[in-house]
Amino acid sequence: MNIVACVKQVPDTEAQIKVKPDGSGIDESGIKWVMNPYDEFGVEEALKYKEKFGGDVTIVTFGPARAMESIRTALAMGADKGIHIDDPSYDGADAYATASVLAAAIKTIPYDVIFCGQRAIDDDSGQVAAILADMLDLPQLTVVTKAESDGKTVKVVRPVEGANFVIEAALPAVVTAQKGLNEPRYASLPGIMKAKKKPVDVKKAADLGVSVESKSKVAKMVPPPARPPGKIISGDEPAAKAAELAKLLREEAKVI
Amino acid sequence: MAKGVFIVAEQRDGAFRKISFELASTARKLADELGDEVGAIVLGSGVEGIAGELGKYGVDKVFVADDAALEPYTTDAYAAAVEKIVKENDPAILLFGATAQGKDLAARLTGKLATGLATDCTDVKIADGKMVAIRPMYAGKCFGEVVISAFPQMASLRPNVFPAVENAKAGAVTKVDAGLGAVAMKTKVVEVQKDTSGKIDLTEANVIVSGGRGMGGPEGYSILEELANILGATVGASRAAVDSGWRPQTDQVGQTGKVVSPNLYVACGISGAIQHLAGMSSSKYIVAVNKDPEAPIFAKADYGIVDDLFKLVPELAKECKKLLG
Ligand SMILES: Cc1cc2nc3c(=O)[nH]c(=O)nc-3n(C[C@H](O)[C@H](O)[C@H](O)COP(=O)(O)OP(=O)(O)OC[C@H]3O[C@@H](n4cnc5c(N)ncnc54)[C@H](O)[C@@H]3O)c2cc1C
Ligand SMILES: Cc1cc2nc3c(=O)[nH]c(=O)nc-3n(C[C@H](O)[C@H](O)[C@H](O)COP(=O)(O)OP(=O)(O)OC[C@H]3O[C@@H](n4cnc5c(N)ncnc54)[C@H](O)[C@@H]3O)c2cc1C
Numbered sequence: 001m002n003i004v005a006c007v008k009q010v011p012d013t014e015a016q017i018k019v020k021p022d023g024s025g026i027d028e029s030g031i032k033w034v035m036n037p038y039d040e041f042g043v044e045e046a047l048k049y050k051e052k053f054g055g056d057v058t059i060v061t062f063g064p065a066r067a068m069e070s071i072r073t074a075l076a077m078g079a080d081k082g083i084h085i086d087d088p089s090y091d092g093a094d095a096y097a098t099a100s101v102l103a104a105a106i107k108t109i110p111y112d113v114i115f116c117g118q119r120a121i122d123d124d125s126g127q128v129a130a131i132l133a134d135m136l137d138l139p140q141l142t143v144v145t146k147a148e149s150d151g152k153t154v155k156v157v158r159p160v161e162g163a164n165f166v167i168e169a170a171l172p173a174v175v176t177a178q179k180g181l182n183e184p185r186y187a188s189l190p191g192i193m194k195a196k197k198k199p200v201d202v203k204k205a206a207d208l209g210v211s212v213e214s215k216s217k218v219a220k221m222v223p224p225p226a227r228p229p230g231k232i233i234s235g236d237e238p239a240a241k242a243a244e245l246a247k248l249l250r251e252e253a254k255v256i
Numbered sequence: 257m258a259k260g261v262f263i264v265a266e267q268r269d270g271a272f273r274k275i276s277f278e279l280a281s282t283a284r285k286l287a288d289e290l291g292d293e294v295g296a297i298v299l300g301s302g303v304e305g306i307a308g309e310l311g312k313y314g315v316d317k318v319f320v321a322d323d324a325a326l327e328p329y330t331t332d333a334y335a336a337a338v339e340k341i342v343k344e345n346d347p348a349i350l351l352f353g354a355t356a357q358g359k360d361l362a363a364r365l366t367g368k369l370a371t372g373l374a375t376d377c378t379d380v381k382i383a384d385g386k387m388v389a390i391r392p393m394y395a396g397k398c399f400g401e402v403v404i405s406a407f408p409q410m411a412s413l414r415p416n417v418f419p420a421v422e423n424a425k426a427g428a429v430t431k432v433d434a435g436l437g438a439v440a441m442k443t444k445v446v447e448v449q450k451d452t453s454g455k456i457d458l459t460e461a462n463v464i465v466s467g468g469r470g471m472g473g474p475e476g477y478s479i480l481e482e483l484a485n486i487l488g489a490t491v492g493a494s495r496a497a498v499d500s501g502w503r504p505q506t507d508q509v510g511q512t513g514k515v516v517s518p519n520l521y522v523a524c525g526i527s528g529a530i531q532h533l534a535g536m537s538s539s540k541y542i543v544a545v546n547k548d549p550e551a552p553i554f555a556k557a558d559y560g561i562v563d564d565l566f567k568l569v570p571e572l573a574k575e576c577k578k579l580l581g
Contacts (some may be wrong), residue, residue, distance in 0.1 A: 134367030216372025
């Protein structure tokens with residue numbers, strides 16, 4: 001089976017995000033970059049499919065030079081090869097533009113299933129995979145916690161508010177991973193050594209014949225609104241503190 | 257020339273979900289600034305009867321596609337129907353709910369309509385005749401203002417953030433043919449397993465009572481359930497509690513869980529790790545109960561109590577019961 005996993009490199013969840021004073025973006029100094037946590041589930045599922053059906057796993061990344069580390073991480077987990085579109089147009093590319101680049105890269109290889117994360121935890125837009133599916137004219141199975149395949153079809157569980165949808169589609173298809181899909185493996189030491197020798201094809205967007213055309217842009221970034229300082233309800237007796245809190249919630253905040 | 261502010265309303269089992277009224281009211285506000293009309297798209301099977309209700313929330317025109325193929329939701333059928341209605345009416349702005357369905361649908365349409373989409377927005381406004389969509393990024397660690405150069409300018413709105421305001425307009429209903437005969441359905445819904453517990457989803461809850469590692473085990477949650485019952489709240493959890501197997505994955509709040517914005521979030525035995533704060537810091541009021549006065553959650557809390565939660569929560573339940581009768 002030809003298995004593809006799209007991987008984005010994002011700031012570590014611990015990162016303190018500071019907006020640049022001119023609002024043009026975030027200050028990247030001191031940020032530790034990691035593979036998007038949801039993409040770890042996507043890579044793990046890709047490896048499970050490989051173990052079951054044979055074939056190989058290709059990692060596709062659109063991002064700057066540093067993004068190569070996330071490809072190497074996926075290769076160390078057991079993926080076979082990578083495509084890295086390292087192009088300055090990454091900066092400012094919106095979801096539509098990102099999906100166009102990924103689609104152009106994926107069209108150059110055979111594919112039976114494409115795994116993505118349900119969203120990237122930095123920009124949080126959760127739409128690249130669906131746009132990619134549309135561009136490749138494939139079914140999309142988004143935010144799934146289970147993805148069983150018999151090699152020809154895939155059957156997923158998709159939790160929505162108040163229900164689980166069980167959905168089936170013929171392969172090839174795009175599947176986006178939600179937490180709960182699996183437990184991503186760690187890269188082993190031999191895995192890390194081997195990863196260094198695995199092939200990664202580094203390309204420019206122009207090599208793929210795609211022009212990176214964004215439909216949206218972020219005009220400005222701002223820090224979150226500051227919260228007014230809170231009140232600590234002091235006292236010795238839990239009952240008295242609870243009574244005071246209930247009263248504040250009812251009369252001051254008016255939320256109960 | 258694209259004109260009008262449209263919404264894709266969401267119904268379930270023949271009743272509009274609250275987000276539909278939030279969308280309609282927000283669209284009304286934007287349309288008034290632009291001097292335009294509000295259009296609503298209603299999709300489903302047997303939904304024609306409810307369509308007019310949207311007029312109450314400021315919708316001028318309702319386009320209803322009532323088709324057996326639109327129940328249950330599938331990406332292909334819904335995307336094709338919306339695409340057709342958008343192409344026939346050419347709206348300038350198209351709003352969705354940032355719900356499971358709305359997110360799946362809007363993203364597909366971004367591809368089909370070759371436009372831009374700002375997801376999970378907490379505010380939208382008009383500047384220079386265009387929509388400016390404000391959305392949290394890095395799970396709320398900062399906010400971005402998105403402008404879209406193509407049409408329709410699309411945004412999905414976070415549930416529970418925008419007010420639903422009554423403002424009666426015509427709400428004139430037009431039936432449209434979704435034209436699904438020729439559309440290839442790439443997915444098939446094999447089963448819909450409904451959660452019959454009646455629990456309100458965290459993303460839609462007005463009040464959330466959440467517990468972390470401090471709950472000590474799955475049994476500990478019974479006191480939270482009791483408080484939640486009194487307050488009409490939904491119980492949430494930190495990742496520590498979910499990873500320990502005390503609570504299901506669907507209860508996790510945070511950067512890799514659900515991002516919630518209730519009126520009231522009560523955090524019990526939760527330290528306030530940055531990933532947890534990311535998921536709940538847009539709550540209107542935050543209460544923290546923790547025995548450690550140094551816990552970072554107190555820095556975000558409007559009201560904090562330093563105490564043993566096993567002593568405090570039952571007392572709080574009692575007091576709330578007294579107040580609420
Ligand atoms: C402040 C700010 C706000 C923004 N707001 C918007 C907005 O509202 N709308 C918009 O369209 N764009 C927006 N962008 C642009 C955004 O950075 C890119 O569009 C981004 O690549 C796509 O969104 P995402 O990263 O959230 O991906 P998601 O759609 O959340 O990612 C889902 C999955 O797609 C795959 N994927 C995504 N990107 C890549 C990649 N580069 N390489 C490989 N796989 C990938 C991964 O598997 C990932 O898990 C914003 C950017 C900034 C800086
Ligand atoms: C990639 C990544 C993603 C993550 N995503 C998320 C996420 O989405 N959501 C999330 O929540 N976390 C997430 N985390 C985990 C996060 O870093 C913290 O580990 C987690 O939030 C801690 O949960 P907690 O506050 O319940 O536990 P702890 O940090 O252990 O805190 C327990 C608290 O309970 C208090 N306590 C104990 N007993 C009592 C008592 N009897 N009475 C009162 N107080 C008591 C303690 O003082 C302490 O403050 C993520 C981590 C990573 C690395």
